[in-house]
Amino acid sequence: METIISACISACVTLLVCLISNRGQQEKTRALLEYKLEELTKRVDKHNNVIERTYELEQKLCVQEEQMxxxxxxxxxxxxxxx
Incomplete structure (x- = not known):
């Protein structure tokens, strides 16, 4: 009987440690994903800004060519x- 009780206690402790460890890993993974998403968003914003500026320059170039x-x-x- 003592063997069964000690095995159950050992299993419960092991399960608790696993749950705590998984929770910590999930939080770290979530934080990393949020950081990467934020950085990617910044890069996309920069890219879109360049595209908008290029479009404006092309429009100005067309006007200048017509004036020439x-x-x-x-x-x-x-x-x-x-x-």
């Missing part, structure tokens, strides 16, 4: 009138 075409046509017209 207009200026070149005006110069050609002035050269034809003067020549």
């Amino acid at each position: 075409k207009i200026a070149n046509h005006r110069i050609e017209d002035l050269e034809k009138k003067g020549g």
Whole structure:
């Protein structure tokens, strides 16, 4: 009978230690995942910012190219009138 009681106590203690250990590991894993997610979010925000800036630069470039075409046509017209 004593053997059964000691085995039950040993099993309960082992189970308790396992539960405590698993709980600690879960908390560490959750913290690590939250940190990595936060860092990934920051990188995505930076990437999106670069994409937005690139789009704005492309729009400005199109406007400047159109202005250059207009200026070149005006110069050609002035050269034809003067020549």
